[in-house]
Amino acid sequence: MITPDGLDRILAFMPIFERPSASLYEVRPDLSMMDPYVYAPEFTQFIQGLYRENLVIDFNWVAWKDEAAKYLKNSSQINSADLETLQKLITTHVRADRFNSGHLAQMVESGHILAILRRLATIRGQMDASRPDSQQRIRVIQGDITCQRVDALVNAAKESLLGGGGVDGAIHRAAGPELLAECRTLGGCPTGQAKITQGYNLPSQWVIHTVGPVWQGGQHNEDELLACCYRNSLALAVAHSIRTLAFPAISTGVYGFPLERATRIAMAEVTTFLSRSAFVEEVRFICFGDEAHQVYKATLSTL
Numbered sequence: 062m063i064t065p066d067g068l069d070r071i072l073a074f075m076p077i078f079e080r081p082s083a084s085l086y087e088v089r090p091d092l093s094m095m096d097p098y099v100y101a102p103e104f105t106q107f108i109q110g111l112y113r114e115n116l117v118i119d120f121n122w123v124a125w126k127d128e129a130a131k132y133l134k135n136s137s138q139i140n141s142a143d144l145e146t147l148q149k150l151i152t153t154h155v156r157a158d159r160f161n162s163g164h165l166a167q168m169v170e171s172g173h174i175l176a177i178l179r180r181l182a183t184i185r186g187q188m189d190a191s192r193p194d195s196q197q198r199i200r201v202i203q204g205d206i207t208c209q210r211v212d213a214l215v216n217a218a219k220e221s222l223l224g225g226g227g228v229d230g231a232i233h234r235a236a237g238p239e240l241l242a243e244c245r246t247l248g249g250c251p252t253g254q255a256k257i258t259q260g261y262n263l264p265s266q267w268v269i270h271t272v273g274p275v276w277q278g279g280q281h282n283e284d285e286l287l288a289c290c291y292r293n294s295l296a297l298a299v300a301h302s303i304r305t306l307a308f309p310a311i312s313t314g315v316y317g318f319p320l321e322r323a324t325r326i327a328m329a330e331v332t333t334f335l336s337r338s339a340f341v342e343e344v345r346f347i348c349f350g351d352e353a354h355q356v357y358k359a360t361l362s363t364l
């Protein structure tokens with residue numbers, strides 16, 4: 062399957078085809094060599110990526126060679142080719158190179174590969190535009206939540222609301238002691254519920270404190286309680302006219318909730334909410350580490 066992320070990884074190679082093609086390969090006129098074409102490492106990585114991201118497909122490319130030749134004669138046809146046709150063109154040229162050394166080099170030189178990539182970029186853009194509006198309002202970002210410029214940050218707090226480690230500690234440190242002083246007045250918060258305070262020294266005006274469930278194996282209502290954290294935080298956001306907010310991966314740190322399971326719950330709750338209400342303009346999922354970032358991006362692409 063071709064995913065938007067997979068296409069992004071391929072399109073990241075596009076600049077190398079916009080440079081003079083000579084840097085991508087050299088021809089060594091050594092007659093003892095079966096294949097005098099030597100491709101640059103970045104070009105080799107590009108070809109490997111085409112296989113990995115399913116742009117090189119399993120089909121009878123030899124029988125399709127005449128069809129591919131039509132696109133060489135009239136390259137403007139590429140501008141209206143669909144994704145499957147681009148896969149066939151790519152496959153034909155990559156495979157043909159094995160039997161006709163330098164075929165790919167010629168395709169690069171003629172601008173044919175670049176034309177295919179440009180068409181892929183257009184199709185990639187359309188994928189975003191065709192995502193439901195609710196998903197377009199979700200962003201997955203790797204970083205520190207305390208640096209986010211949004212109306213409200215969500216804090217993965219504990220029931221006492223009196224601060225702790227992890228993201229809770231980071232938010233209290235960045236907000237300053239006034240946040241703890243306000244939290245003391247709230248009388249704690251049961252698991253699955255949410256309460257709101259000012260953001261003080263944070264770039265965001267508000268902090269929504271929610272208490273995720275401690276993972277106890279999955280049979281103690283953990284899924285529903287985690288879903289409640291997202292639902293109640295979003296409800297508080299609307300009640301306070303908050304239009305942009307950032308969530309950490311609630312419960313997936315000290316509280317031990319399995320990351321992929323928690324991510325599916327988080328995304329499901331947020332997309333359901335956004336599809337019902339246009340009030341909140343943007344929800345950011347802030348991933349502290351690379352693993353969380355990969356899981357969140359993968360989950361978003363399967364929605």
Ligand code: AR6
Pocket residue numbers: 204205206207217218219224225226227228229230231273309310311312313314315316317318347348349350353
């Ligand atoms: N920005 C964004 N995400 C962060 C940050 C940060 N600055 N720091 C950590 N994370 P955790 P929990 C991620 O343990 O599991 C506290 O002590 C972290 O990598 O902060 O809900 C409270 O007081 C992880 O993915 O929260 C509670 O006692 C996610 O935030 C308890 O921990 C949540 O990890 C709550 O445990």
